[in-house]
Amino acid sequence: MTAQIDRFSLVTAPLSMYFDGTHLSDATGFIWEQGPQNYLITNWHVVTGRNALDGRSLHGHGGRPNVVRALFNTRVQQFLKQEHVIRIRDDDGRPLWLTHPSRGRAVDVVAIPLPYDDDNAIFELHPINRYAATELTARIANEVFVLGYPFGPEPPGYPVWKRGSMASEPDLAAIGTGYYLVDTASRPGMSGSPVIRRIWNQRVDGDKVIPSPTPLRTEFVGVYSGRRHTKNESDAQLGLVWPRHCIEDIIIGAKRDED
Numbered sequence: 001m002t003a004q005i006d007r008f009s010l011v012t013a014p015l016s017m018y019f020d021g022t023h024l025s026d027a028t029g030f031i032w033e034q035g036p037q038n039y040l041i042t043n044w045h046v047v048t049g050r051n052a053l054d055g056r057s058l059h060g061h062g063g064r065p066n067v068v069r070a071l072f073n074t075r076v077q078q079f080l081k082q083e084h085v086i087r088i089r090d091d092d093g094r095p096l097w098l099t100h101p102s103r104g105r106a107v108d109v110v111a112i113p114l115p116y117d118d119d120n121a122i123f124e125l126h127p128i129n130r131y132a133a134t135e136l137t138a139r140i141a142n143e144v145f146v147l148g149y150p151f152g153p154e155p156p157g158y159p160v161w162k163r164g165s166m167a168s169e170p171d172l173a174a175i176g177t178g179y180y181l182v183d184t185a186s187r188p189g190m191s192g193s194p195v196i197r198r199i200w201n202q203r204v205d206g207d208k209v210i211p212s213p214t215p216l217r218t219e220f221v222g223v224y225s226g227r228r229h230t231k232n233e234s235d236a237q238l239g240l241v242w243p244r245h246c247i248e249d250i251i252i253g254a255k256r257d258e259d
Contacts, residue, residue: 005079005158008196008218010126013072014153015042015192017049017065024049024063028148028159028193028224029070032111033127034251039098039111040070040086041247042192043225047088047097048259052108052225066093068112071157072123081157082122088112094256100246101253107178108225109242110257111250128194132220138197142166144182146224146239148193159193162186166221167238179225180241186227195221195241220244 015027029042045052049064057063066089071081088096100107116123138144146162164184173180182195197219222241 007126007131008128008147009158009161010073010124011128011131011194012147012149012159013040013070014149014157014159014189015046016069016153017046018067018069019063019065020067022063024059024065026149026152026189027191028189029068029112030147030192030194031114031125031127032129032247032251033125038114038116038125038127039247039251040068040114041109041111041194041223043223044099044105044108044110044257045225046192047095047110047112048105048257050105050259052105055105071153073126074122075124076122079156084123086112086114095259097257098250098253098255099257099259100250101255103178104257105259107242107246107250108240109223109246109250111247128220131218132196133217138166138170138219138221140166140169142197144195144197144221146182146184146186146190146193146195148186148190148224150187150189152189160190162190162193164195164239170243173243178242178246180222180243182224182239182241183237184239185237186224186239188226190224191226193224195224197221223247 013029015029017024027046029040032039068086074080097110097112147159164182167183168181199217222243225240
């Protein structure tokens with residue numbers, strides 16, 4: 001970790017989705033570690049090129065990605081990123097990613113097993129669950145940040161911290177849609193972004209409350225999967241966030257998608 005930038009700026013990876021050599025879209029991903037295995041986390045609609053709600057193609061030509069080009073942090077030089085090409089379908093076109101074991105694409109999150117671990121000599125992966133607090137205390141109206149790439153993998157390849165606020169009751173997600181809503185404007189390149197909440201130390205100086213430059217705790221809220229669909233872009237801009245346990249359910253379930 002470097003002292004010059006926030007370590008949560010290191011947890012994301014800009015993703016470019018390809019069918020062979022044809023570029024289809026850009027998105028965001030991040031690393032999750034489970035025991036010795038590392039996974040690249042992003043959205044189902046990102047890896048399939050299809051809408052998770054109705055299964056329709058998101059690309060006019062109907063292309064489906066079979067390769068992800070991801071930019072990961074390197075060990076050899078601070079701030080440097082290097083591209084890694086990840087196959088997401090086997091030779092028969094079958095998905096290599098894991099999907100939710102019972103709800104499938106209804107949970108718009110996937111986990112892609114990565115072929116290297118912490119002993120890898122090239123990449124410094126920075127799994128988010130190594131850094132973020134495990135206890136979720138986010139409540140409605142809390143400020144959150146969506147860490148992603150609204151304009152694609154622009155140099156130097158570090159994420160934009162897009163501010164938002166919790167717009168629905170997190171504790172009610174499990175008995176409803178399964179996701180939270182956040183009030184924030186976004187672009188397609190932010191699909192798959194981690195969403196975090198930051199709690200700061202504070203001190204009182206007279207009638208002023210002064211935040212410390214060092215955060216007390218950073219919590220992982222969930223996986224951003226784009227805006228709720230509306231008929232007009234000027235309508236309420238509400239984004240969908242899938243909670244942390246969806247990732248754990250997918251990895252423990254170990255079910256390859258059948259898309």
